[in-house]
Amino acid sequence: MTDALLKFSDHKNDLDYDPDAHAVGIVHIGIGAFHRAHQAVYTDDVLAKFGGDWRILGVSLRSAETANALNEQNGHYHLVIRPNDTEEPQFRVIRSVAGVLAAANGIDPIVEAMAQPNVRIVSLTITEKAYCLERATGKLDVSDPAIAHDLKNPDAPRSAVGLIVRALQIRQARGLDPFTAMSCDNLPDNGLLLKKAVLSFAQCVDTKLANWIEETTRFPSTMVDRITPATTDALISEVQTSTGISDRAPIETEAFSQWVIEDSFSSGRPAWDSVGVMFTRDIRPYEEMKLRMLNGAHSLMAYTGFLSRCRYVRDAMSDTRIAALIEMHIRAASRTLAQIDGVDYEQYGRALINRFKNPNIAHETYQIAMDGSQKMPQRIFEPALHALEHDGDIRTFAFATAIWIKYLIGRHDDGDSYALRDPREAEFAALCTLHSDNAEGLVKAIFDLPDLVPAQLAQSLRFQEMVQSKLVKIMRQGITE
Ligand code: CS2
Numbered sequence: 001m002t003d004a005l006l007k008f009s010d011h012k013n014d015l016d017y018d019p020d021a022h023a024v025g026i027v028h029i030g031i032g033a034f035h036r037a038h039q040a041v042y043t044d045d046v047l048a049k050f051g052g053d054w055r056i057l058g059v060s061l062r063s064a065e066t067a068n069a070l071n072e073q074n075g076h077y078h079l080v081i082r083p084n085d086t087e088e089p090q091f092r093v094i095r096s097v098a099g100v101l102a103a104a105n106g107i108d109p110i111v112e113a114m115a116q117p118n119v120r121i122v123s124l125t126i127t128e129k130a131y132c133l134e135r136a137t138g139k140l141d142v143s144d145p146a147i148a149h150d151l152k153n154p155d156a157p158r159s160a161v162g163l164i165v166r167a168l169q170i171r172q173a174r175g176l177d178p179f180t181a182m183s184c185d186n187l188p189d190n191g192l193l194l195k196k197a198v199l200s201f202a203q204c205v206d207t208k209l210a211n212w213i214e215e216t217t218r219f220p221s222t223m224v225d226r227i228t229p230a231t232t233d234a235l236i237s238e239v240q241t242s243t244g245i246s247d248r249a250p251i252e253t254e255a256f257s258q259w260v261i262e263d264s265f266s267s268g269r270p271a272w273d274s275v276g277v278m279f280t281r282d283i284r285p286y287e288e289m290k291l292r293m294l295n296g297a298h299s300l301m302a303y304t305g306f307l308s309r310c311r312y313v314r315d316a317m318s319d320t321r322i323a324a325l326i327e328m329h330i331r332a333a334s335r336t337l338a339q340i341d342g343v344d345y346e347q348y349g350r351a352l353i354n355r356f357k358n359p360n361i362a363h364e365t366y367q368i369a370m371d372g373s374q375k376m377p378q379r380i381f382e383p384a385l386h387a388l389e390h391d392g393d394i395r396t397f398a399f400a401t402a403i404w405i406k407y408l409i410g411r412h413d414d415g416d417s418y419a420l421r422d423p424r425e426a427e428f429a430a431l432c433t434l435h436s437d438n439a440e441g442l443v444k445a446i447f448d449l450p451d452l453v454p455a456q457l458a459q460s461l462r463f464q465e466m467v468q469s470k471l472v473k474i475m476r477q478g479i480t481e
Pocket of ligand 1: 186224225226227228294295298299367368369375
């Protein structure tokens with residue numbers, strides 16, 4: 001045992017339990033900061049209050065760094081909860097993670113872990129791009145390198161979709177029940193998307209397997225919410241100073257947390273409903289509320305803030321012009337939503353503004369700006385289309401689109417360049433070079449790209465011209481909106 005481990009086991013929480021008394025029941029693919037601030041915390045609450053064999057085995061498809069750090073600490077880590085005021089942060093040790101397997105150390109142990117009879121749920125936070133579906137057709141993107149690889153080598157998959165299909169194939173061959181596959185990514189109908197990806201992949205591997213998955217496997221949709229910045233060295237030092245424990249994988253997050261799940265599990269689930277998780281049959285309105293109001297405002301803020309040299313969301317919110325834009329956007333986005341019983345969008349919107357202003361959370365605009373091509377459709381384009389079709393106010397959506405296109409140019413006004421960090425960055429770079437002096441041409445070319453702006457929105461001259469005039473203005477006068 002390492003020093004860190006001894007110290008971790010010395011730490012006393014209000015919610016104390018012996019983690020080793022509980023077997024693994026969940027495999028989670030994509031064990032980054034968000035999962036550890038959200039689903040792992042609800043599961044920790046369940047284990048402490050009700051017990052059960054529901055510990056989480058994490059899977060990291062990228063580097064082995066998180067896996068190594070967490071494994072050295074027996075899976076334990078600190079959650080630092082930062083209230084939205086002058087109150088001191090709270091430090092809590094989370095013990096629901098039993099360990100982490102990294103793909104870099106071999107795929108077979110991961111597949112075997114997912115095929116164990118005690119695993120009843122495989123959950124995912126793999127980010128939008130990893131679902132590898134063409135938006136327009138809903139078909140599996142077989143040109144994606146990981147999917148192309150996995151279709152040739154289904155026994156040695158690299159992608160999350162390939163892993164799930166392989167593990168289900170082994171379970172079927174061994175006569176085991178399937179697990180429930182639960183997406184926790186910020187996509188509308190995330191369960192349905194995962195189901196489509198898994199079934200299309202399985203169809204290519206073995207039709208009988210695809211039929212078995214379709215008949216037996218559940219794919220609940222979820223809405224997840226907790227603002228969680230990436231871990232920094234400053235956080236690692238703060239945890240060490242405040243707790244005396246050397247933790248290489250702490251997480252910082254806000255006090256707010258929300259999880260809404262479609263209640264569709266084939267082999268049981270932890271008593272998440274007893275620790276604040278809401279279960280519903282109709283998840284779509286909750287997903288749209290969060291994606292359009294929170295995430296839409298976040299993306300608008302990320303591009304406007306980053307280009308205005310605001311490093312963090314809280315800095316952008318202290319710029320009165322940007323704060324006003326965000327308030328307007330939240331209001332317009334709420335008008336594109338169907339009512340939800342018991343939810344007051346005005347109140348939800350006010351709470352969002354306060355969460356964004358949290359002075360204790362250092363959430364980088366550049367982090368949120370990443371992967372815009374995967375985020376803009378559900379956050380900005382869908383509500384824009386709704387507003388357009390219902391005589392709503394489209395100005396804020398046109399501005400958000402224009403400022404995103406400005407960001408795609410990859411250069412600040414003073415010439416400093418930055419990396420786009422987007423899976424479609426090569427396509428964007430080519431168009432930005434081609435239309436370097438022509439904002440109108442650039443907007444049109446972006447709108448003409450396949451599988452990005454929904455056809456009905458791209459074909460709306462009113463929307464396109466508004467985006468063009470806003471981009472021309474931003475290029476000439478900077479952000480004056
Ligand atoms: C953010 C989200 O990075 C982003 O795109 O908008 O990660 C956001 O912080 C979470 O969805 C909040 O729940």
